Amino acid sequence: MKVLLIDDHPLILSALQSVIQGLGSHVSVIGVGSARATRETLKRDSDFDLVLLDLHLGDADGFELLAELRSSYPALPVVVVSASDRASDVIRAIDLGAMGFVPKRASNETLFEALHMVMSGGIYVPPMTLGSERRAEKPEGDTVPSVLHVVGQSALDSGFQTQPALDAIGLTPRQTEVLALLLQGQPNKMIARELGLSVETVKDHVAAVLRALGVSSRTQAVLAVSQMSQQSGGFAAWRKSK
CATH class of the missing domain: 1.10.10.10 (Winged helix-like DNA-binding domain superfamily/Winged helix DNA-binding domain)
Structure with a gap:
């Protein structure tokens, strides 16, 4: 499984990379810190199985990038991983085509559950x-x-x-x-x-x-x-x- 992580905070990006890599040796992870780097990466290689997207990026609005990704790469599932857990943000993300929404305060087990559900064709939103x-x-x-x-x-x-x-x-x-x-x-x-x-x-x-x-x-x-x-x-x- 090939995963693209998008987060402009280096420490969080590094931590997420380690967590996702922990899913197994079959998982490869590429991390980028901006919308621009996201576009460049996908232009070079769009053969990803999953995208994890932070909503707060330094060079773009995360919701706008989500809509762009869903439009340009409709077969590529996107899961939002955000510091926010407001119901309005969850609703907006799902409405724009996200296949999941995981708060950053969630446990690793919750993140794994969410990714498993999405990769199985479901949609994950946080019960809390x-x-x-x-x-x-x-x-x-x-x-x-x-x-x-x-x-x-x-x-x-x-x-x-x-x-x-x-x-x-x-x-x-x-x-x-x-x-x-x-x-x-x-x-x-x-x-x-x-x-x-x-x-x-x-x-x-x-x-x-x-x-x-x-x-x-x-x-x-x-x-x-x-x-x-x-x-x-x-x-x-x-x-x-x-």
């Missing part, structure tokens, strides 16, 4: 982020969809040990297929083509999935499913158990 919004006053301008309050309250009530189960939402097999493609960021037309359905039928299925999850947008659905599926080893593992 959602519940912590209940413990402190929200920063000004920080908006959190209602689903995050629901998931966060469940996490808070249970001591952050369990999340609502995917089994509890009662999706049909077809709705599960639609959700799997929705989580990959596929638009309705592509989902319709993949499943051999009409676009109108797909719209009905997507609406049913959002209602079942208690959310109103695709981004909220991604976050909710990520939270729900972490206890069952990820959405892919949950699907196989059906």
Whole structure:
């Protein structure tokens, strides 16, 4: 596995390199400290399996670089590793196409779990982020969809040990297929083509999935499913158990 680390703090970059290299001899890690170096590295060689991106870079806004990477290299998964764990930052990163969001205060085990989930085709967001919004006053301008309050309250009530189960939402097999493609960021037309359905039928299925999850947008659905599926080893593992 070939990993590109992007962080402008030399000590953190070095520490992350050591941690990721600890995954095994099959892992090679290249670290860069700027958006410019990122572009140059990927221009020379874009054959990476994963990118870990810090949001605070000296020469670029991390969110803008995330959007650029997802546009230029759509098959390359990007995981944000940030000092922030604000729900608004998590939501924005996922909305821009990040496959995961790991706070820098997380343990090595949490980072490994997140990377495993992403490399298995899932999406990772930190459970603590959602519940912590209940413990402190929200920063000004920080908006959190209602689903995050629901998931966060469940996490808070249970001591952050369990999340609502995917089994509890009662999706049909077809709705599960639609959700799997929705989580990959596929638009309705592509989902319709993949499943051999009409676009109108797909719209009905997507609406049913959002209602079942208690959310109103695709981004909220991604976050909710990520939270729900972490206890069952990820959405892919949950699907196989059906």
